[in-house]
Amino acid sequence: MSAHTTAAGHDDGHVHHHYTTTGLDNRKIAIWAFIGSECMLFASLIATYLIYKGRSIVGPFPHTEYVNEAGQIFKPILDIPVTSASTFVLLMSSLFMVLALQAVQIKHLPLPDGAGWWTRAQRSSQLWLFMTASFGAIFLMFQAYEFTAFVHEGLTVKTNLFGSTFFTLTGFHGAHVTAGVLWLTSLLWIDRTRGLGPQDELIVDIAALYWHFVDVIWIVIFTLVYLIQ
Amino acid sequence: MASIAAPTTAAYASGENENTGIWSWITTVDHKRIGTLYLWTALFFFLVGGFEAVLIRTQLMRPNMGFVSAETYNQLFTMHGTTMVFLAIMPLSAAFFNYLIPLQIGARDVAFPRLNAFSYWVYLLGGIFITLPILFKLAPNGGWFGYAPLTTNRFSPGPNIDFWVLGLQILGISSLAAAFNFITTIINMRAPGMSLMRMPMFTWMSFVVQFLVVLAFPPITIALFFLLMDRFFGTTFYAIAAGADPLLWQHLFWVFGHPEVYILILPAFGLVSEVLPTFSKKPLFGYNVMVYSGIMIGFLGFGVWAHHMFAVGMGAVADSIFSLMTMLIGIPTGVKIFNWIATMWSGEIRFTVPMKFAIALIALFTIGGISGVMHSSPPADLQQTDTYFVVAHFHYVLFGGSIRGIFAGISFYYPKMTGRHLDESLGNWHFWLNFIGMNLTFFPMHFSGLLGMSRRIYTYDAGQGWDLFNMMATWGTYLLVVATAIFVWNFVRSRTRGAIAGNDPWGGATLEWSIPSPPPEYNFAQIPEVTSRYPLWDLKAPEKTAGIDHSHADAMTITDAHAVPVHEETERHTAKELGIPMPYPTVKPLVVAFSMVVMFCGLLFLRNGMFAVAMTITIGGGAAMVAGLYSWLTAPLE
Amino acid sequence: MTGDPSVAHDTKHAHAHPSGATYLKVAAILTIITVVEVWAYYIPALVASPLFNPSLIILSAAKFLIVVLFYMHLKYDHKLFKVLFTGPLIIAGATIVALLFLFHQLKISF
Numbered sequence: 001m002s003a004h005t006t007a008a009g010h011d012d013g014h015v016h017h018h019y020t021t022t023g024l025d026n027r028k029i030a031i032w033a034f035i036g037s038e039c040m041l042f043a044s045l046i047a048t049y050l051i052y053k054g055r056s057i058v059g060p061f062p063h064t065e066y067v068n069e070a071g072q073i074f075k076p077i078l079d080i081p082v083t084s085a086s087t088f089v090l091l092m093s094s095l096f097m098v099l100a101l102q103a104v105q106i107k108h109l110p111l112p113d114g115a116g117w118w119t120r121a122q123r124s125s126q127l128w129l130f131m132t133a134s135f136g137a138i139f140l141m142f143q144a145y146e147f148t149a150f151v152h153e154g155l156t157v158k159t160n161l162f163g164s165t166f167f168t169l170t171g172f173h174g175a176h177v178t179a180g181v182l183w184l185t186s187l188l189w190i191d192r193t194r195g196l197g198p199q200d201e202l203i204v205d206i207a208a209l210y211w212h213f214v215d216v217i218w219i220v221i222f223t224l225v226y227l228i229q
Numbered sequence: 230m231a232s233i234a235a236p237t238t239a240a241y242a243s244g245e246n247e248n249t250g251i252w253s254w255i256t257t258v259d260h261k262r263i264g265t266l267y268l269w270t271a272l273f274f275f276l277v278g279g280f281e282a283v284l285i286r287t288q289l290m291r292p293n294m295g296f297v298s299a300e301t302y303n304q305l306f307t308m309h310g311t312t313m314v315f316l317a318i319m320p321l322s323a324a325f326f327n328y329l330i331p332l333q334i335g336a337r338d339v340a341f342p343r344l345n346a347f348s349y350w351v352y353l354l355g356g357i358f359i360t361l362p363i364l365f366k367l368a369p370n371g372g373w374f375g376y377a378p379l380t381t382n383r384f385s386p387g388p389n390i391d392f393w394v395l396g397l398q399i400l401g402i403s404s405l406a407a408a409f410n411f412i413t414t415i416i417n418m419r420a421p422g423m424s425l426m427r428m429p430m431f432t433w434m435s436f437v438v439q440f441l442v443v444l445a446f447p448p449i450t451i452a453l454f455f456l457l458m459d460r461f462f463g464t465t466f467y468a469i470a471a472g473a474d475p476l477l478w479q480h481l482f483w484v485f486g487h488p489e490v491y492i493l494i495l496p497a498f499g500l501v502s503e504v505l506p507t508f509s510k511k512p513l514f515g516y517n518v519m520v521y522s523g524i525m526i527g528f529l530g531f532g533v534w535a536h537h538m539f540a541v542g543m544g545a546v547a548d549s550i551f552s553l554m555t556m557l558i559g560i561p562t563g564v565k566i567f568n569w570i571a572t573m574w575s576g577e578i579r580f581t582v583p584m585k586f587a588i589a590l591i592a593l594f595t596i597g598g599i600s601g602v603m604h605s606s607p608p609a610d611l612q613q614t615d616t617y618f619v620v621a622h623f624h625y626v627l628f629g630g631s632i633r634g635i636f637a638g639i640s641f642y643y644p645k646m647t648g649r650h651l652d653e654s655l656g657n658w659h660f661w662l663n664f665i666g667m668n669l670t671f672f673p674m675h676f677s678g679l680l681g682m683s684r685r686i687y688t689y690d691a692g693q694g695w696d697l698f699n700m701m702a703t704w705g706t707y708l709l710v711v712a713t714a715i716f717v718w719n720f721v722r723s724r725t726r727g728a729i730a731g732n733d734p735w736g737g738a739t740l741e742w743s744i745p746s747p748p749p750e751y752n753f754a755q756i757p758e759v760t761s762r763y764p765l766w767d768l769k770a771p772e773k774t775a776g777i778d779h780s781h782a783d784a785m786t787i788t789d790a791h792a793v794p795v796h797e798e799t800e801r802h803t804a805k806e807l808g809i810p811m812p813y814p815t816v817k818p819l820v821v822a823f824s825m826v827v828m829f830c831g832l833l834f835l836r837n838g839m840f841a842v843a844m845t846i847t848i849g850g851g852a853a854m855v856a857g858l859y860s861w862l863t864a865p866l867e
Numbered sequence: 868m869t870g871d872p873s874v875a876h877d878t879k880h881a882h883a884h885p886s887g888a889t890y891l892k893v894a895a896i897l898t899i900i901t902v903v904e905v906w907a908y909y910i911p912a913l914v915a916s917p918l919f920n921p922s923l924i925i926l927s928a929a930k931f932l933i934v935v936l937f938y939m940h941l942k943y944d945h946k947l948f949k950v951l952f953t954g955p956l957i958i959a960g961a962t963i964v965a966l967l968f969l970f971h972q973l974k975i976s977f
Contacts, residue, residue, distance in 0.1 A: 019756070019792075021419040024945055026340040029413045032948045033443060036955030037405065041447035043959035044481060048455070048466070050963070051970040057472045084905045091901065095894040098938050102887060122887050157464045161472055164464035168455070186859075212938045216931045223927035227908050228920050416947065444958055480966060531958050535969065547969055 031206040035213045042217050045172055046224060049165040056160035060153060063229045077155055078226055079146065086142035087222045090177075093135035094215040097184075097208045100128035104196050104204045125204070126191050132211065133184040136177055143174050166225065173221060176214045183207050256814035258342035259750055263349050264328030265646065268639075270353055271320035272720070277360060278312035279713060281305045283706055286670075290703040292691035302687035303370035304389070308363055310373025311393065314493065315400050316356045318627065321635045322496035323352070323404075326411055326435050328646060332741035333429045335420025335759065337752050340413035342812045343861065344406055350822035351403035358826060359396030362389065369393030372685065374486065377467035377478035381459050388836055394457050395829045401446045401453075402825070408442035411435060420740070421792045422759035426520065429739045429762075430513060433520050434499030437527040438492050444531065445488035452481035461835045476541060483534035491530045493627060494594075495523060497634020498565060501587035504637050505569055507735050508584040509576025510770075512763060512777060515568045522561035529558040539607045540614045548607045555605035559598065566595055581735070582656035586637035589664055593629025597622055600675070615685075618678025624671045636663070636716075643720075644734045648746045649727030655719040662712035669705030673698035732797055736770075738763035744798045750811060751804040757795040764795040810867045817861040824853035885937060893937045900926050 020026065059066025060074035067073050103125035111119065121127060147167070150156075157167045187207055190196060196204060257263060285305050288296040297305065327345065331338055339345050362368045370389050371380040380390045415436045419428070428436070455466035456478070465471035467478060506513045513519060535543060535551040543551075569591050578584070600622040604610045613619055636659075643651045677698040682689065689695060733742040742765055744753060761767055761779045804811045831846030904926055907913045936942040941949055967973040 020417045022417055026413045026417050029416055030409045032951040033409050033412045036951055037443040037447055039955045039959040040444045043963050044448045044451035047963045047966040050967055050972055055472045091897050094938055098890045161465055164466050209939055212934055216934045219927055219930045223923050227904055227923050444955055
């Protein structure tokens with residue numbers, strides 16, 4: 001929701017040819033203020049997850065086995081290999097994102113003679129935007145798989161405190177990734193229709209800042225939710 | 230000066246120069262018009278919240294009254310608090326943020342004019358959303374603090390709390406969007422030479438408040454989201470049977486709630502910091518210290534929240550830390566009080582209506598501040614918590630402080646906003662009746678509170694020593710009704726009947742007084758280059774500012790070739806004549822705001838098991854919102 | 868807000884962004900740290916150690932910092948952005964620690 005709010009600010013700054021006090025673009029200041037606010041949003045979610053850690057009365061539990069009154073056994077529910085893979089996917093999407101921004105910055109420069117494929121690829125913002133958005137989408141598929149698997153194993157938002165806090169925290173993050181994929185896809189669409197050039201550096205830059213922030217939040221979630229016991 | 234300003238203002242009043250149709254207001258992106266909309270809307274909600282208070286006080290006038298039922302009483306005190314905090318004081322402050330910040334920093338508009346319109350429309354629609362249910366006796370009834378688990382389905386099964394949860398989420402989006410906008414505006418839209426330490430104090434305090442909003446609203450957004458999930462989707466965040474902690478809500482709420490107190494009071498501090506120097510004809514005493522103490526209050530404001538919870542048994546260590554932090558925050562606040570007094574010291578004081586309100590703020594806020602320091606000690610707090618003593622305390626802070634600051638601001642800036650003065654004698658009646666009524670209402674509550682009268686009770690038995698104090702409080706409230714009626718009459722009447730005000734009716738020191746009243750759409754025909762904190766006094770009364778730093782050393786490089794030295798602008802043109810590009814009017818922010826509120830409305834249907842209906846409305850509203858956003862973002866601003 | 872960020876400053880290409888090679892190196896470091904974290908998760912002796920949680924938190928903070936400094940260009944960008952980000956980050960971090968302490972998830976002995 002708030003992601004849209006800031007995205008809303010996004011094109012308001014057609015005034016960037018105007019005088020500004022710092023010489024910086026309004027939109028970039030706004031996105032950093034927004035990211036500061038998001039720190040507090042995720043801090044509240046993460047704090048609640050940690051406060052309720054180990055307080056669930058019934059299972060399934062994240063890291064330990066649970067046997068209910070009927071003798072039914074629930075294995076530790078977190079699937080570390082799968083989530084490690086999805087974490088890697090999101091990290092790589094961050095790499096692609098900086099390459100997309102770099103491509104927008106340097107694509108107008110003349111190619112040196114005999115430039116190799118890597119030098120050419122570095123100038124293709126479409127390639128890297130596509131890769132970033134796709135890896136974001138793959139991350140979301142991993143999350144959909146994970147949520148479905150958990151529900152099949154008997155963990156829903158209603159089951160226990162772990163279920164409520166886990167699904168809400170990771171779901172909030174997933175919603176942010178979804179908004180980011182939509183944002184990046186829009187940029188890709190602009191790039192395909194009219195081409196993004198150095199003058200568009202800023203609109204790619206603020207999308208990139210948002211995307212990397214969503215990535216660093218996952219870095220924290222991965223450690224605090226998945227790895228720490 | 231007045232002879233030049235008068236004809237142009239008269240022309241303005243007759244609508245010759247400006248487009249004033251209703252559509253122009255719906256599509257406006259002008260910060261001054263949005264500020265005006267905020268002012269009128271927030272004053273309306275202030276009257277609604279006041280009316281609720283009158284009903285509450287009437288019920289409590291005598292022991293065992295049956296004026297309203299217990300259930301209605303719950304709805305009234307919940308909505309009184311919610312309305313005053315979220316729909317009256319915050320948006321009244323927002324009216325001044327909108328109107329004044331660009332004028333004070335020498336800008337032509339805020340950083341994101343359309344986002345600004347969006348904030349207003351979300352506020353208006355959210356306000357309607359949360360207020361309408363009381364007409365159907367379905368208003369929220371869990372207190373403005375909405376303590377869970379009391380507000381979960383188990384204890385509050387009706388739809389009442391749903392309106393509160395969704396309504397506050399909507400209003401939070403409005404505040405957050407506005408905060409990002411003003412942070413960017415203050416950082417980046419200042420005129421050449423307007424360094425941070427030359428900003429008017431109102432702009433400074435507003436700057437601090439925007440950071441408080443940005444950091445305090447996320448925790449309540451999350452707390453409300455948990456409650457929403459508990460109520461609509463059966464999660465267990467506040468379900469004690471599932472092992473949930475009954476203090477989770479209280480902590481998350483007060484992590485927001487205490488900074489919120491400073492969100493409510495700091496803009497008023499800023500306003501009186503403009504009024505006092507003007508009517509003392511002296512620069513503000515200790516400008517730097519005022520800035521630092523404002524920042525300090527904002528920063529410490531995040532470390533005191535648990536003093537609202539001393540009675541829940543957090544343990545000696547936690548109690549001590551929060552007690553200490555609370556006593557600490559009294560220091561920067563006290564510094565401000567003494568600086569205001571020192572500002573007036575040996576000044577040429579003019580006792581105008583705004584000045585009286587500003588001085589009353591100092592006096593009444595100090596009373597509220599001192600009872601606040603009393604609560605900071607846990608043993609004392611255990612006696613006072615949840616009694617009328619606390620009610621007296623925070624009404625001295627918010628009604629004695631914030632509202633007085635806002636009235637000072639309204640009477641001070643009314644000439645700037647409308648081009649006409651408020652009537653001084655009606656203003657005096659308003660001030661004195663309000664002052665007496667306020668003290669008659671709230672001072673006796675200190676006594677009834679210490680005698681053990683609980684908050685939130687809808688009636689009480691005779692013979693407990695509370696009767697007289699309650700009778701006094703109720704009559705005080707009726708006096709406040711009379712005072713407010715005089716204010717409303719004055720406010721409405723002076724728009725057409727008030728004496729014409731020129732550019733600078735009070736002899737102000739800051740940039741907003743250098744342009745015509747009301748300001749033209751473009752604000753400044755030529756962007757001024759600022760060389761001190763009091764640019765207009767430099768121009769008109771240089772002896773007042775002789776002691777102030779005027780160095781060019783820290784002035785910014787002028788990158789705007791059009792900037793000119795500070796001067797008075799007396800002519801009124803249109804932006805077109807001057808060739809100043811203005812943002813297009815657009816209805817898109819309203820469309821996006823409306824679809825977003827529709828999206829939230831859909832969730833209300835989940836309660837009756839109408840899952841398909843709920844999802845249709847929510848997804849429909851969400852899709853319309855995204856479509857509206859794309860249309861908005863792809864349209865050029867100007 | 869400390870200091871005055873109001874120094875006129877032309878940001879258009881005024882600051883040098885790192886090259887593509889730096890971005891690849893950063894990605895490699897992030898991957899290696901992630902591999903180490905997951906590897907440690909599967910060594911019971913390490914998990915049982917009292918240093919396991921603190922070490923993982925430090926590794927995670929290192930990744931956080933690397934992404935923010937290099938991919939979000941905070942290392943190279945205007946100092947205003949550092950202020951806008953670190954201020955809220957400090958308050959957010961302090962709030963988490965205070966809440967965990969208040970709910971007895973962190974033990975402090977006196």
